[in-house]
Structures are given as C-alpha cells and as structure tokens.
Amino acid sequence: MLQSAPFFRWSYVTSNWGQIQSNLVQQIELSLIALVIGTVISVPLGTLAARYRSVRVPVFSVASALYIMPSLALFALLGGITGYVPPRSWVTAEVALVGYTLLILIWNTVAGLNAVPADAREAGVALGYSRREVLLRVEFPLALPYIFAGLRVASATVIGLVTVTALIGLGGLGQQFTYGFAISYSTPIIVGLVLSIALAALADLLLLGVERLVVPWARPTRRAGKAVA
Amino acid sequence: MSVFARLFDWFTSSANWSGTSGIPQLTFRSLELSVVVVGTALLLGGGLGITLGHRGRGGLIATNAANAFRAVPTLALLTLLAIQPSISLKWDGFLASWIALTVLAIPPILTNSFVGIREVDADVRDSARGLGLSGLQMLGRVELPLAVPFLMAGIRTAAIEVVATSTLAAYVSYSDLGNYVITGLDTQNTVLATAGAILVGLLAAVVAGVCTVLGRLASPRHLRGAARGPFQAALSVERVRADI
Numbered sequence: 189m190l191q192s193a194p195f196f197r198w199s200y201v202t203s204n205w206g207q208i209q210s211n212l213v214q215q216i217e218l219s220l221i222a223l224v225i226g227t228v229i230s231v232p233l234g235t236l237a238a239r240y241r242s243v244r245v246p247v248f249s250v251a252s253a254l255y256i257m258p259s260l261a262l263f264a265l266l267g268g269i270t271g272y273v274p275p276r277s278w279v280t281a282e283v284a285l286v287g288y289t290l291l292i293l294i295w296n297t298v299a300g301l302n303a304v305p306a307d308a309r310e311a312g313v314a315l316g317y318s319r320r321e322v323l324l325r326v327e328f329p330l331a332l333p334y335i336f337a338g339l340r341v342a343s344a345t346v347i348g349l350v351t352v353t354a355l356i357g358l359g360g361l362g363q364q365f366t367y368g369f370a371i372s373y374s375t376p377i378i379v380g381l382v383l384s385i386a387l388a389a390l391a392d393l394l395l396l397g398v399e400r401l402v403v404p405w406a407r408p409t410r411r412a413g414k415a416v417a
Numbered sequence: 418m419s420v421f422a423r424l425f426d427w428f429t430s431s432a433n434w435s436g437t438s439g440i441p442q443l444t445f446r447s448l449e450l451s452v453v454v455v456g457t458a459l460l461l462g463g464g465l466g467i468t469l470g471h472r473g474r475g476g477l478i479a480t481n482a483a484n485a486f487r488a489v490p491t492l493a494l495l496t497l498l499a500i501q502p503s504i505s506l507k508w509d510g511f512l513a514s515w516i517a518l519t520v521l522a523i524p525p526i527l528t529n530s531f532v533g534i535r536e537v538d539a540d541v542r543d544s545a546r547g548l549g550l551s552g553l554q555m556l557g558r559v560e561l562p563l564a565v566p567f568l569m570a571g572i573r574t575a576a577i578e579v580v581a582t583s584t585l586a587a588y589v590s591y592s593d594l595g596n597y598v599i600t601g602l603d604t605q606n607t608v609l610a611t612a613g614a615i616l617v618g619l620l621a622a623v624v625a626g627v628c629t630v631l632g633r634l635a636s637p638r639h640l641r642g643a644a645r646g647p648f649q650a651a652l653s654v655e656r657v658r659a660d661i
Contacts, residue, residue, distance in 0.1 A: 256625050258581030261614035264598045268420065268607045344488055351490040355588065355602055362492055369496035369589060377500075381493040388488045 200375040208364070212383055215360025218350045219391070221282055223343055226289030231335065233290075234297025235323070244298070251291040259284060259352050267356060277356040285349060289342040296338025300331030329403070336399040340392055347388045351380070361387075423608045424615075438596065440616065447593035447620060450514055450586060451579045457515070458522035458575055463568065466527040470534025470564070471556050480531055483524040491521050491582050499589035510590025518582055522575040529571025533564030562637050569632030576628050580621045584613075594620060 201208065237244040254262070262284040263277075270279040304327045312326040351362030359366065364380030367373075418426075427433060434440055462483070469476040494517040499505050504513050537560050545559045587595025594617050601610025 253622075256577055256581075256621050258584050258614075258617050258621050260581075260584040260595065260598050260602075261617040261621075264602060264610035264614035265618070267602070268611045272602055272605050272607075272610070348488065348490045351492050352585065354492070355599070362490070365490070365492045365496045369500060372500040374497055374500060377493055377497045381490065381497070384490050384493070385488045 195374050196378055197375045200373075201379055204376075208379060208383070211359075211361050211363050211380070212387070213360075214358065215347070215350055215362075215384070215387060218278075218281060218285065218353065218358065218360055219343065219346045219387075222285035222289060222346050222350075223339070225282065226286045226293055226342060226346075227339065229286065230290055230293030230338075231297050234294040235301065237294060238298045238301040247294060248291075251294055254287040255291040257287075259288070259349050260355065262287065263353065263356050272356050274357045277353070277358060280356055281350075281353040281358050285346055285353075288345055288349060292342045292345065293335070293338045296334045296341075297331065300334025301327055303334065304330045332403045333399065336395060336403070340395050343391045343395060344388050347384065347391060351384060360384075420607060420611070424612055427608050427612045438592070440594075443592065443594045443596060444616070444620065446591070447580065447583050447595070447617075450511065450518070450583050450591060450593060451576065451624070454515060454518040454522050454579050454583075455526075455572060455576050457519045458526050459572065461519070462523035462527035463530045463571075466530030467534055467556070467561070467564070470531045471552070471560060473535070476531045476535065480528045483527045486520055487524045489520065491517060492585055492588075494520055495585055495589045505590060510586075510592075513589065514583070514586035514591040518579050518586065521582060522579050525574040525578070526568075526571040529567045529574070530564065533567025533571075534560050536567065537563045566632065566636045569628070569635055573625065573628035573632060577621060577625050580617075580624050584617050 233243075233247055237247045263280055264272075266283050267277060267280045270283065271277050272280070308326050308330060309322060312322040317325060350358075350360050351365060353359045354362030354366045361380040361384045364376040368376035368380075432439075436442065465479060466476075469479050495514065498513040498517050499510070501513075504516070507513070541559060541563070542555065545555045550558065583591075583593055584595030584598055587593055587599045594613060597609050597613025598617060599613075600606070601608070601613055
C-alpha cells in the first residue's frame with residue numbers, strides 16, 4: 189500500500205497534528221536553549237577576545253575545531269559521557285548545538301567591537317566615562333548590529349542542525365524525517381521539511397524585528413551586510 | 418575494562434582494518450562520495466557563480482536562491498531521496514546521497530565564486546579593458562585569478578560540510594565511515610560510536626587542512642591569506658545572505 193502512496197497526503201497532517209505539534213515545540217525548545225546559552229557564553233568571551241590577544245587565539249582555535257567537527261560525530265563523542273537516549277541526550281544535544289553557535293557569535297562580537305570608530309570611543313572618554321562605561325554605553329551599542337547578524341546566522345544553523353538530533357532520540361521535526369524514512373512514506377518528511385524552513389524564516393524575521401527595536405538608529409539589513417564584510 | 422582500553426582494542430583489532438566494513442574501505446567510501454559531490458557542486462555552482470559574476474547581473478537572485486537552499490535540513494533531503502524507489506537502490510545508495518549532498522555543497526561555492534568575481538576592483542577591470550582584453554580574456558587572466566581565494570574558501574566550506582554530512586548518508590543509503598557512528602548510536606555502543614566519531618572528526622580535520630593548503634597554493638601570492646579560515650569563508654557567504 190505504501191509503495192503506491194502519493195508524494196503528499198494531506199490527511200496525514202490532520203490526523204497526526206498532535207505529534208507534529210509536539211515535534212515543533214521540541215524543535216523550538218532545543219534551538220532556543222542553544223541560542224540563549226550560546227549568546228551568554230559568546231558575547232563576554234568575544235569581548236575579552238577583542239581586547240586580549242592571549243584570549244583570542246585559544247578561543248578561536250577551540251571554536252573553529254568545534255565548528256569543523258561533524259555534528260553527528262560530536263553527538264556520538266559527547267553522548268559517550270552524557271548519554272545517547274532521552275532525557276540524558278538533551279545535554280548531549282545542547283552542548284553540541286551551543287558548540288556550533290560559538291564560532292559564529294564570538295566572531296561577530298569581535299568584528300563588531302573592532303569596528304567601533306576610534307572617534308566614538310574618544311568621545312566617550314571625553315565625557316568622563318570609565319573604561320567599563322565606554323564598553324557598556326559606547327562600544328556595545330555600536331557592536332549590536334554585528335551581534336544580531338551573527339545571531340541570525342546562528343539561528344538558521346541551529347534550527348537546521350536540531351533535526352539531526354533525531355538520531356539520539358530527540359530531533360524535534362527531525363523525528364518526522366526518521367519516521368517517514370522508516371516506513372518509506374514521504375509525507376512526514378515533507379511536513380518536517382516545510383515546517384523547519386518556515387521556523388528558520390520566522391526566527392530570522394523575529395530577530396530582524398528585535399534588532400529594529402533595540403538598534404533603532406541602524407538600518408538592520410545594511411548593517412548586517414557590513415557586519416560580515 | 419575502561420572505555421579507553423576498549424577503544425584501544427577496537428582500533429588495534431585487525432578485523433576492523435580489513436574487508437568491506439573495515440576502516441580503510443569505509444574511509445575510501447567517505448572520501449569518494451565527498452570528492453564527487455564537491456566536484457559536481459564546483460561544476461554547477463562554481464560555473465554559475467563565475468558566469469553571473471562576470472556578467473555582473475542576476476547574481477543577487479541566484480545567491481538568494483542558493484541561500485534559501487541552505488535552510489533545507491540535509492537529513493530531510495537524504496531521507497526523502499532515499500525512499501524514492503527509482504533512486505534509492507541506484508549504485509548501492511550512492512545516487513541519493515550524491516544528489517542530497519550536492520544540494521548542500523552548491524550554495525557556499527556559488528556565493529563565494531560570485532562574490533569573488535564581483536570583488537575585483539573596478540579600476541583593475543578598467544585597466545584590463547584598456548589593455549584591450551576581451552571578455553573571456555579578462556575572465557581568465559584577471560577575474561578568475563583574483564577570485565581564487567574566495568573560490569577556494571567556498572570549496573573549503575563546502576568540503577567541510579559535505580564530509581560532516583556524509584556521516585548522515587550512512588543512515589539512509591550509503592555505507593561509509595558514518596556506519597560506525599550510526600550503528601554505535603543505534604545499539605548504544607559507546608566504543609563503536611566514539612571510534613566512528615574520532616575517525617570522522619579526523620577526516621574532517623584533514624580535509625579542512627588540505628583545503629587550506631591548496632587554497633593558499635592556488636592563490637596569487639599577494640592575495641594569500643585574503644580569505645582564510647572557515648569563518649572567513651562562511652562570512653563571505655553570509656554577507657550576501659544578510660543583504661537580502
């Protein structure tokens with residue numbers, strides 16, 4: 189029967205909506221946790237790396253190595269310690285996903301801070317700001333468009349990668365891929381694919397919107413372009 | 418016995434070094450798939466990127482389309498292709514993985530080759546034209562050599578991604594080094610999964626290193642280091658992405 193199944197069958201969506209919904213929720217949870225933790229680690233590390241060479245070299249070496257490591261291999265390696273099946277594989281998945289955000293976010297934080305014009309910094313000093321105030325009131329706000337550009341790339345990357353965690357019992361929408369594959373049925377795969385792309389697009393729009401609110405003086409798209417030049 | 422001792426045993430057991438599921442054969446299969454995929458992507462994506470860059474037109478549409486493909490999870494493509502009866506059994510599962518991974522490899526190569534050609538200074542182009550170079554001569558003697566660092570960065574990004582994702586090919590159709598990882602995860606065999614992860618990680622690191630060296634050797638001397646490192650490559654791509 190499945191051999192002759194059509195490429196897409198709408199009734200699958202309506203009769204399995206509960207399952208699809210819970211996959212979608214898990215996809216959002218997995219991605220969001222990774223992005224939040226990644227940002228919390230990367231922005232301070234990037235700030236230190238922008239200032240001190242002794243921090244920059246080891247930080248970028250580790251982050252690059254993590255970035256090159258195939259995701260499945262990283263899940264397998266970490267899983268040896270933190271577990272291959274849920275609930276323990278949540279830790280495995282998050283550690284690896286955070287690992288992939290680091291290079292992108294640290295790089296953009298450093299690029300953003302390095303791009304702060306010396307004039308702006310001097311103006312801060314002239315106003316009597318301490319070094320910390322210059323960082324918080326002058327440098328960070330000016331680096332924000334770059335950090336947002338990094339966040340947009342990181343969110344697209346993470347949302348795609350989360351589906352691979354289906355192989356350690358999680359996966360969010362990736363569950364639809366493995367399910368469809370197991371029973372040779374294309375509809376679940378297409379459902380997961382479409383929702384996953386839609387989620388990535390939505391996350392991108394959301395980040396753009398937040399950036400407009402937080403950095404009203406910069407036109408996000410143009411700055412984002414510059415951020416990674 | 419500790420995991421380390423069992424890992425050592427696994428790596429030193431002669432059974433794992435011979436036959437169709439031995440380390441040398443599976444490493445070869447991973448490399449074979451990756452080389453064919455990157456070659457195809459270079460032909461399609463590189464060809465298109467260079468042509469559009471040279472003409473200076475239609476590039477934004479192409480790079481945006483390419484970037485839209487980047488949001489496609491490869492696992493979805495792999496599973497979808499691997500269950501199509503006409504594709505799944507072709508060439509021992511090679512065809513399904515070949516197509517899916519090529520889709521993944523095209524965007525970085527396409528965007529980087531396009532950006533590389535567009536980045537050529539307008540003055541340089543003018544002087545080439547002033548010297549009487551034809552369009553094709555300008556492409557071959559001026560634009561392409563100057564675009565090499567970008568092109569190589571794109572190839573490097575693509576190669577790293579493809580080697581990484583070739584592990585997923587083992588899940589659906591094609592036996593390669595990913596077999597160890599997939600089987601290890603499936604059976605919760607820590608030793609097998611870890612051993613596979615070490616092998617795949619090593620392969621990815623070697624491929625990244627080889628691409629870096631090749632990129633430096635292929636670039637014009639004064640441009641060496643102009644586009645270096647995985648992030649540099651990723652970023653030159655993302656710039657176009659962010660301009661959408």
